[in-house]
Amino acid sequence: MKDNEHFDPTPLSLLPDAQFLAATPLSGGLTNRCWKLSLYHPSTQSSADYVWRPLTQSAYMFGVNRQHEYQLLQAIAESGIAPKSYSLLPPSSSMNEQVLIVEWLEGKQAADDVSDTQLCQLQAQIHALPLPEHRLEVKQRLSFYWQHIPEQFKSIQLVAIHHYFQAQSFPQYFSDTCCHFDLGRYNIIVPCEHQSIAQGEQPRLTVIDWEYAAAGNPSLDLAMTIIANDLDLERAVTDYCRARLQHDDTFVVNFEHWVEAVNAWQPWCEYLALLWYLVGYQVWEDEEYFYQANRLEQKLASLVN
Known part of the structure; x- marks a missing residue:
């Protein structure tokens, strides 16, 4: 298609x-x-x-x-x-x-010029934005993707993984915030060198592609960001919590609780990505999508075997 x-x-x-x-x-x-x-x-x-x-x-x-x-x-x-x-x-x-x-937005796509710490600071800044009217309902989104995957891709193993997640309860941690749900460097714009930046100031970073953004659990959003950018989990949680304190007067740091929450959400992130790649393979017929979906399926197979 x-x-x-x-x-x-x-x-x-x-x-x-x-x-x-x-x-x-x-x-x-x-x-x-x-x-x-x-x-x-x-x-x-x-x-x-x-x-x-x-x-x-x-x-x-x-x-x-x-x-x-x-x-x-x-x-x-x-x-x-x-x-x-x-x-x-x-x-x-x-x-x-x-x-x-x-x-x-004038600028260039972020690369190594945006550090892991800056990524987590952006995440905290997004979580301090006004709460969107609509919310990401994770199981609803999983079911939506499932309906758009051709039957020939639904192996016995994949069906077992799907039933496993359908039967699980969500990690219950933090109150909803504004979440981007796709905060990779590929969605961050950095000013080009010719754009004027005051001496001593950090370049102003902007975030694009808000099509998946919604109200949701901030630890789920952080887990997605960690996976998308291959961040060290504990370092990312530390950077995020420090930055969140600067944007939210009511924020209470509980480092262990955040690490636990992000770890709990990671399998859900991987399953969402697995189904997303299968939908993407159907849409774009790109073998890389199918490869990534199969890689994630094999990784999640341990949950049902």
Whole structure:
């Protein structure tokens, strides 16, 4: 299944004070394919760049909801940690998908120039943002992915793993916070060298791709971040707790409790990733997705054998 590789500017006629200039496909998106969009604004006689984020069939299969993403970005607009939303276009006669348009952030994708400690500080900053209206219901998301996986991929072992998790209770730890649920360096933008930064200041980091963000357990979000970035668990928890104290006056540090919580969530993270990769293999027909899904299945097999 492939998303449309051609850009149709017709829906942009719904936008006031905006004339279409150009659109360029963006590489690197795993959930769906987005476009860099250039618009001219007659009222200011200036042009600006944006990101066109459609709700394609593939994005839907990953559980994406552009309305939720738009609401969250609106709620955290003043934080400076995320791109500002520009418009949410409804489905129309020429476009059967909802489209979120957000500002384009100048900069480059983070790499080693963002330390593990900075990652955990960003995580703590996100957890201090206003609580989103919608919540990630983990078992509901697991069931949703399961329904979109072809039967030929559901081996006896995978079915046993699925039943195992369906029968488990969630780790009960901390109150909900705003969670990103995909905080990898690939979703962090660092200012380019030519962008002005005051002497002695740290570069301002911004986080993109809030399509999975929701209210949820912060220790689950931290567990996902640790896995996605291959962080040392105890060091990450230490850095996170120190940073959280700076953003939340009510936060009480209980290091052992956080380590226990993150450890408890890790198998759930791995199972979510396993099903996500199987959905991704069906969508993109990329053998790497199938390889990663099989690797995780073999790792989780110890839970049922």
